[in-house]
Amino acid sequence: MRMSSSLPYAHAKVGGFTQEAPHLHNPFTDDPILEKVLRRWMPQNVYTKVAEDLTKFGNRIVNEIDALGRECELHPPKLEQYDAWGNRVDKLVLTPEWTKLKRIAAEEGLIGIGYDPNMDPTWRRVHQISKLFLFSPSAGLVTCPLAMTDGAAKTIKELKLDAISPEAKEAFRRLTSRNPDEAWTSGQWMTEKRGGSDVGSGTDTHAIHVDGNRYLLNGYKWFSSAVDADMTFTLARPVDSKGNIIEGSKGLSLFFVELRDKKTNKLNGIQMVRLKNKLGTKQLPTAELLLDGAEAIKVSDDGRGVAGIANMLNITRIHNAYASVGSMRRVISLARDYATRRVVFGQKQSNWPLHLATIAKLEVETRACTLLLLEATRLLGKQEAGQANLTEQLNLRLITPVLKLYAGKKCVPLISEGIECFGGQGYIEDTGLPTLLRDAQVTPIWEGTTNVLSLDVLRVLEKDNVAQAFVEHIIDILKQNKAQDCPQLSKCEVEVKKALSKLTDVLKTISSRDSSVAGGLNVTRCAREIAFAFARIYSGALLIAHAGDPTISTQSDKEAAYRFVVEDGLIDLHLEMFSDKRNAKDRAIVYENFKE
Ligand code: UCC
Ligand code: FAD
Structure with a gap:
């Protein structure tokens, strides 16, 4: 007979057992294929530097970044529209960890590497996207503004805007800068209330000509993510001297907008109407915006807005894919670690054949998606280095929507299965695991839904x-x-x-x-x-x-x-x-x- 004081559940005691939590390992050295792909593809001197950078960054993710990302989830952004005296201020209140992660992103060259003239142009995209793939599941959704930042830099480069606009030239320098005090992020405002897929019919933002290529925009942007951005590209319909516009996508042009006045820091004819209350991506400030005379520069020919912004889409879609695959990899990494710590029915989960078979299925799919992601990135690097032959160029155009839609579609059920590997704990917010699932659900939706991208594949096949x-x-x-x-x-x-x-x-x-x-x-x-x-x-x-x-x-x-x-x-x-x-x-x- 035991004395009552030694009873495990007496008074304030909660029992003698505590389940050990899953450990987050260095995501680079823990990944079963990433390092091998890089070793197989890259020249030895490039591989050595890249592997060293990714190993170091993997350690930083474990020791610093993951906790910052978690804080972003716990302290989502808020919008204060008025000050105490009733003045409209539209102040975004962001957790310091969000800002810190943006600074880390610049410092680590998460965009800069992709454009760095001192790095091997063939391999810098593979390096950059591999790094972002490791970063993504710990990054508190800072990857969203990074995706659009990369897309904006690419758009400036492809449309050679730096040659025609000093503003765009300066923007490119800042978007790709590794100096956190100078670095900018970009938005991408396409979606309006009538539609985000069919922007040709959905856009009713009007552009009133001022002079030269300067316009004032009036409209309502229904989903505008990372609205703490410094600049954005957006679509609008130029109004001619008789007050007419052209309907459909042939009436859309591309505009460059800086969000704030450089001197006063006031919003540039923009009101933040509200922040969206979302299923996931809670870390990310996604706003409805009223454009009420926002000063803008037209950067495409009339009617070439969609073709212009497509430069951005093809980059953000690759970013979207590393977010999908990065979360797949993360849930497996945590689940396989947990399986060595959790005992069920008398032995570790990792010894139960059925549990192993469950994770092995996830692993096979994740390896396939990882290889597809890296391949798209390899082709992008070759194309940008001027080394891709026509076959490779066509395959890059084809594989970009294919990769985005396939990885986006696969990741949601896969992560759901991964969450189940933790049993009830997988459903508990404090573990951080539910974030993986709800953030995954956006990847098949934004940057083109599965159906819309499947139709893009048909568009490509017509070539x-x-x-x-x-x-x-x-x-x-x-x-x-x-x-x-x-x-x-x-x-x-x-x-x-x-x-x-x-x-x-x-x-x-x-x-x-x-x-x-x-x-x-x-x-x-x-x-x-x-x-x-x-x-x-x-x-x-x-x-x-x-x-x-x-x-x-x-x-x-x-x-x-x-x-x-x-x-x-x-x-x-x-x-x-x-x-x-x-x-x-x-x-x-x-x-x-x-x-x-
Ligand atoms: O969701 C958004 C931001 C979320 C935050 C960022 C997260 C990133 C990941 C982060 C990781 C954590 S921004 C909104 C995204 N919206 C979309 O993706 C729109 C989806 N809808 C489409 O993609 C449609 O297919 C449209 C809008 C492109 C269809 O427009 P049109 O005007 O009806 O299409 P057309 O007439 O077929 O195409 C017009 C021109 C054609 O060129 P030309 O005239 O030279 O023949 C097309 O070939 O645009 C060209 N084009 C393209 N070119 C259309 N799509 C592409 C493309 N993907 N690449 C190259
Ligand atoms: P719809 O076009 O109404 O689609 C609804 C359904 O219809 C989908 O299943 C779609 O696949 C299907 N469908 C549409 N057309 C066809 C067709 N022809 N054939 C078959 N099926 C079809 N947008 C921005 O511009 N900037 C942002 O920063 C931004 N941030 C976002 C952040 C979040 C968290 C979310 C959820 C969205 C964001 N969006 C943003 C909007 C996003 O890009 C759109 O929601 C998306 O492109 C889909 O457009 P929609 O909402 O109008 O859906």
């Missing part, structure tokens, strides 16, 4: 030779498999080639309309499945090439390739899916028992 360039590129990647004696990889190769030929057959049939299916074919209704086929075939080929390089690969790399390619399959496309007749059937299913 000459894109499908052919894809086939050539995949065959080239498969040639990198040096393990010809490995039966697992040989089987994978066969499956990739089969899927490739099925995809091209389907695309040919649809484009020629020479179909055995009765009735018409509708391509757009299967745009998602087409985009997914591109993603899975491309990732499958990359997994094979990675696993087939004896200098870096392990047996697990081969196993991962086999499971992704052969066991899970690469393509789910049948001509019947494209039949027009299914539209009516879809309508009947969706609207059964519905009264308008």
Whole structure:
């Protein structure tokens, strides 16, 4: 019989057991493939410097950055519209950790590396995006303004705005600066109340001409993230001397706006109407903005607004992808660590075959997405270095929306499964784990929804030779498999080639309309499945090439390739899916028992 004083739950005691929390490891050295990809791709001297930087940065994430990101979640931004005397002030109250993270981002060159003339132009994008991939799940969503900052710098560069506008020249210097006292961030204001996907119909911001390329903007921007930015690019409709505008996307031009007056620091004809109350991304100030005579500079030809801002979109979409994949990697990293600390039914989680099988599935998908992300980044680097041939350029344009939509779509259920690995603790706010899931849900939505990006893939396929360039590129990647004696990889190769030929057959049939299916074919209704086929075939080929390089690969790399390619399959496309007749059937299913 025990004395009552030794009872484990008496009085203020809460029992003798405390579950050890998962440990955050250096995300670079903990990642099973990132370092190996860099070693495989980069020249030795570049690799050495990059690996050293990423290792150091990984330590900084563990020791400093992760806690700052957590504080941003706990202390979301607030908007104070009026001061005590009733003056309209629109003051954003930001936690100091947000500001600190922006300073760290500049110091670490998270944008600067991508444009650094002293770094190898071929590899600086891979270096930059790898670093952001490590940063993202700890970054308190500072990655959002960084994405738009990178997109803005790219837009200035591609449209050669620095040559025509001293303001844009100065903006480029600041957007890419590593000096936290000088560095700027940018916004990207496209979405209005009528629509964020269809900006051609949705934009009713009007631009009144002042002189030269100077205008005043009047409109309402419905979602404007990271509104503590210094500048933004936005779309508006120039009003001609007779007061007319052109409807549709042909009436849109691109404008450069600085948010505050340099001398007074007052907002430039902008009112912050309210901050959005969001499911996630709570760290991030996303505002509705009234533009009431905001001074702006037109930086595109009339009617070329969408084409101009597309320069930004293709960069922010790659950023979006590292956010998706970075969170996938983070949840797995924490879950596999936790599995070595949590005992269930008498043994560690990591010893239960079913638990291991659950995480292994997540791991295979995450490796595929990581390789696709790095590949898009590699092509971007080559293109910017002026070294990409036409095939590579076409593949970069194709893979950018494919990567964004595929990673965005995969990450939400994957992170949800990852959260379940922690049982009830995964649902508890103090652990920080729920943040991963709610922040993941935005990645398929912003920067183009899954459907809209699938339609962008079709837009790309309309260009000459894109499908052919894809086939050539995949065959080239498969040639990198040096393990010809490995039966697992040989089987994978066969499956990739089969899927490739099925995809091209389907695309040919649809484009020629020479179909055995009765009735018409509708391509757009299967745009998602087409985009997914591109993603899975491309990732499958990359997994094979990675696993087939004896200098870096392990047996697990081969196993991962086999499971992704052969066991899970690469393509789910049948001509019947494209039949027009299914539209009516879809309508009947969706609207059964519905009264308008
Ligand atoms: O959500 C937003 C910010 C969130 C915060 C940032 C987070 C980043 C990640 C952070 C990580 C944590 S900003 C809002 C994003 N909005 C969108 O993404 C819009 C989605 N909608 C589309 O993408 C549509 O497809 C539109 C708006 C592009 C469709 O417009 P149009 O005018 O109907 O399209 P058109 O007529 O087909 O295209 C007009 C021109 C064409 O060029 P030309 O005239 O030379 O033939 C197209 O080829 O634009 C060209 N174009 C492109 N070019 C259209 N899209 C692209 C593209 N992606 N790349 C190159
Ligand atoms: P809709 O276009 O109404 O889409 C609704 C649904 O219809 C989606 O499922 C979509 O896939 C589908 N759909 C649309 N068109 C088609 C089609 N042709 N065929 C089939 N399906 C279709 N925007 C900015 O400009 N700047 C920002 O800083 C910004 N920050 C944001 C921050 C957050 C947290 C969020 C959630 C959004 C932000 N946005 C921002 C807006 C975002 O880019 C848009 O919400 C997004 O592009 C979708 O536009 P929408 O909301 O109008 O949706």
